[in-house]
Amino acid sequence: MNLEIQWFIYALVSNEIVTVDFCTELYQSMNEPDLGTYAQTMLNNLAQNMDEDSVQSFMEQIQTVLDFAVQQAQSGTAPDIFAPVQPEISFADLPPLDNISQMSDQEVADTMVLLLSQLRLLGASDMHISAMSYPFMRKALTIQRFSDHLITPEEAERMNRILLTPEQEAKFNENQDLSYALEIGPDRFRVAVMQHKDGIAGSYRIVPDHICSLEELGYLPTAVKTIERMLDYTNGLVLVTGPIGSGKTTTLGAMVDILNSRREDHIITVEDPIEILQVSRSCQVTQRQVGQHTNSYRTALKAALREDPDIIVIGEMHDLETIENAITASETGHLVIGTLHTNDAGSTLNRILDVFPPAQQAQIRTMVAGSLRGIICQKLIPDANGGLTLAYEIMTNVSSISNLIADGKTHQLRASMQIGSKSGMCTMDQCLLEKYKLGLLEYETALSYMTDSSIITQIKQLYAMQEARKLQDAMPDKKKK
Secondary structure: OOHHHHHHHHHHHHOOOOOHHHHHHHHHOOOOOOHHHHHHHHHHHHHOOOOHHHHHHHHHHHHHHHHHHHHHHOOOOOOHHHOOOOOOOOHHHOOOOOOHHHOOHHHHHHHHHHHHHHHHHOOOOEEEEEOOEOOEEEEOOEEEEOOOOOEOHHHHHHHHHOOOOHHHHHHHHHHOEEEEEEEEOOEEEEEEEEEEOOEEEEEEEEOOOOOOOHHHHOOOHHHHHHHHHHOOOOOEEEEEEOOOOOOHHHHHHHHHHHHHHHOOOEEEEEEOOOOOOOOOOOOEEEEEEEOOOEOOHHHHHHHHOOOOOOEEEEOOOOOHHHHHHHHHHHHOOOEEEEEEOOOOHHHHHHHHHHOOOHHHHHHHHHHHHHHEEEEEEEEEEEOOOOOEEEEEEEEEOOHHHHHHHHOOOHHHHHHHHHOOHHHOOEOHHHHHHHHHHOOOOOHHHHHHHOOOHHHHHHHHHHHHHHHHHHHHHHOOOHHHO
């Protein structure tokens, strides 16, 4: 459900015209409607139970409600009417860990499950249990200790092994590290367990409890439209990049969900591990996990080309063969979406080229110039409300960009992106400036992530004007003296 419809519903519910349940049921009966279609259908349904004067009055108000919805959606934030009411908890409510050694195996397992579920409620993104360390979580990029009990090697071993299946335990014993998806009821977690000098350590990534939309992730409406246009192609290469922990997998999940609702294709995903479950809707979605359903990314991708896919989603493109097969697939009638650990569009293209031998790089550069549809680079940064939001840059492969790639002039990409707003492009600094204007970022935060001197000048001027306006508003009215 896009943000415009969410805010439209919010306005109607706030004025006690309809209920949330009625609006949700109506939306679910439709096929991904836009705001205009949804509003018209809503009007038709309400008109059946209204007299003529009430219908006329509602029609006169509807444009104001629509304008409100569109304006609020520009902020990139969602109203809270759909969010379930969560119990308020604190660190004091977490189960104690100082008696792990006296617990039975079942009690240790129950403690781990309770920890994970309650840390989700606390808004944590990760939980860490490591030998000879205090247990801690990561929230809004910041590490916070949630217990003063120092985990002993014996306790760390029990806590990190207790949720493993016999097969997973055997694999961990063999390799001394293990990455797997943990499913507890409706909740999912990405777990990495490893052996280190003091014992065993486990990192538990808390996967979102639903497939987030691009708007929920922090993409502004213009960016959402640009990404949706990339997903309209029947072939080509779309790359989602960023550092580890920047939400690339969540963005991939949102993109697959868009494809799954708008197209009628066969989607094959290759992930390590599978984090976000996709239920086949308009598309047939086949999800494969490295280590469980296939040996590696490259073998899965090679096999995928013989499995009649329309869309191939690659969780990580990290070696020559995987990247080469992805480029080949994108040229042979498939839409390929993959991720890389790079920070901007230029370094992404350089990373792709650098894995190939020098003799092949000219050919690969030409292939990428023709097949690339776009690059989305993202990172998570603190927002103005104490949470996190996405900062991103988007490059679309218009003719000017394609020529620069083919000529090997990747250092000129940023300049083309700065003037490519009509094509849906934006640089990271432009995104930061726009989010600051919308009140989604604090001035100091936005400024600290900026590198473009011209954008830095703009935000400083804007900040100075805002501060001057505040001072002027705070001055006593001279006319009253």
